[in-house]
Amino acid sequence: MRAIILVMDSVGIGSAPDASLYDDLGAETIGHIAEACARGQCDNATREGPLLVPNLVRLGLGEACRLASGQVPPGLDAPEAEGRFGCAVEVSKGKDTPSGHWELAGVPVPFEWGYFPRTIPCFPEDVVKRLCERAALPGILGNCHASGTEIIARLGDEHVRSGKPICYTSADSVFQIAAHEDEFGLKRLYAVSEIARELLDPFNIGRVIARPFRGSHSGYVRTHNRRDYSVPPPDQTILDLATAAGRDIVTIGKIGDIFAHRGTGRNLKGDGNDALFDRTLEGIEALSDGGLLFANFTDFDSIYGHRRDVTGYATALEAFDGRLPELFLRLRSDDFLIITADHGCDPTWKGTDHTREQVPVLVLGGDRLREVGARLSFSDVGASIAAHLKVGQVPNGRAF
Structure with missing residues (x-):
């Protein structure tokens, strides 16, 4: 049974x-x-x-x-x-x-989930600042509503050059972080996502999603090493x-x-x-x-x-x-x-x-x-x- x-x-x-x-x-x-x-x-x-x-x-x-x-x-x-x-x-x-x-x-x-506005930038300035400080980031790219495949195609080269992760959201209650598995590092992406999860808890954001990708200027492809950091039921x-x-x-x-x-x-x-x-x-x-x-x-x-x-x-x-x-x-x-x-x-x-x-x-x-x-x-x-x-x-x- x-x-x-x-x-x-x-x-x-x-x-x-x-x-x-x-x-x-x-x-x-x-x-x-x-x-x-x-x-x-x-x-x-x-x-x-x-x-x-x-x-x-x-x-x-x-x-x-x-x-x-x-x-x-x-x-x-x-x-x-x-x-x-x-x-x-x-x-x-x-x-x-x-x-x-x-x-x-x-x-x-x-309850109502928290959502990010359809503005550019869309994330609270203080959250971005604290994320960059705690994760030792030179900054972030994106900071907007976007399609995941479109935004890595648009910003993938700049991400590789600058070392700045690509952060974006959607109509869902979500904060997504895309980074190159090799250039940025998969473990580092997960660590940044864990920090973001902690910082976004007060905003009642349902998920932080680590979105790793690979490839080069000729084309970037998301991998299946995605990891979701959800609040518990x-x-x-x-x-x-x-x-x-x-x-x-x-x-x-x-x-x-x-x-x-x-x-x-x-x-x-x-x-x-x-x-x-x-x-x-x-x-x-x-x-x-x-x-x-x-x-x-x-x-x-x-x-x-x-x-x-x-x-x-x-x-x-x-x-x-x-x-x-x-x-x-x-x-x-x-x-x-x-x-x-x-x-x-x-x-x-x-x-x-x-x-x-x-x-x-x-x-x-x-x-x-x-x-x-x-x-x-x-x-x-x-x-x-x-x-x-x-x-x-x-x-x-x-x-x-």
């Missing part, structure tokens, strides 16, 4: 009821990708035609989209779903990674409950960082979705009875969603779907699997930020007579995992 949560980072399925407050009314990550594929707009040398995700469709992805948006996207129809399916609405304010994951784990964010998540109950816990990818390494057990990392799937399979094979595995697949969001790469996103979805049978073969009869998401990042939408969307809740195992349906909080995922594992109750949510 084990529990497994797979988070397809940013795979939203339709505007949330409050999407207009975020200027996201009409955003629909899966639906718009499927429509683009059906129109032939995602055809290239390696893929063509409609979005092909048969395993997710059999679990009920298309019907979950119908619940959320009122229609099944092209190519996602199924005669009958084999799994239980539903959709969920986020009650936490914002559309960021920590809020989405914490709420999935049973703890909605009850404000209450006991499903990870905390399982830890207190002495359960085996395996977390995959950036789950450890998102939860400030509290209750995250053995954390397995991987370079990209395919490697993360390998780590997930390894984790499941080693997971003890009564254990919990919690995985995040970040490429959908970080590589394709934010970069508004519709074809890349479609290809990544199809690759993820193609590996699901390997996972199904490793499930035991009493295991409980939930595949979901933490927010949207519609690659057809304006800008480069996340989109406020509902998420799919696709379930295998548990009480097969009970429908999932439309859930009023992501916390129902955590509540259902807690009920299956019998480790008590998370602070919020109703089990399906």
